[in-house]
Amino acid sequence: MLVLSRKTNxxxxxxxxxELKVIAIEGDQVKLGVHAPKHIDIHRKEVHLAIQEENSEAAASNVSLLEKLSKQFES
Structure with missing residues (x-):
């Protein structure tokens, strides 16, 4: 991990x-501004992990549904 020190602005x-810009530092909280192309998704880490988990669950349920449908057509 690369660690860099930055001051406000x-x-x-x-x-x-x-571009990541330090907007403000208030106590133990840092406010960051992100300039990036619109096609790049930007999420807080916990939101990103929740999205990944939901996608994995959805994919697993789709596979399960496909397996059930496949068995029905085999009969």
């Missing part, structure tokens, strides 16, 4: 398209 550039 300083930024970090990721590739050509993404």
């Amino acid at each position: 300083e930024a970090i550039q990721i590739g050509e398209d993404i």
Whole structure:
């Protein structure tokens, strides 16, 4: 993991398209601004993990449904 120090109004550039800017520091909370192309999804980590879990559950239920349908056609 790369660790960088930044002060308020300083930024970090990721590739050509993404910029992270420190907007404010209030106590133990840091507010970040993200400039990125619209086609790039940006989520808080816990939201990203929840989306991944929901997608995995949906995929598993789809496989289960397909297996049930397949068995019906085999009979």
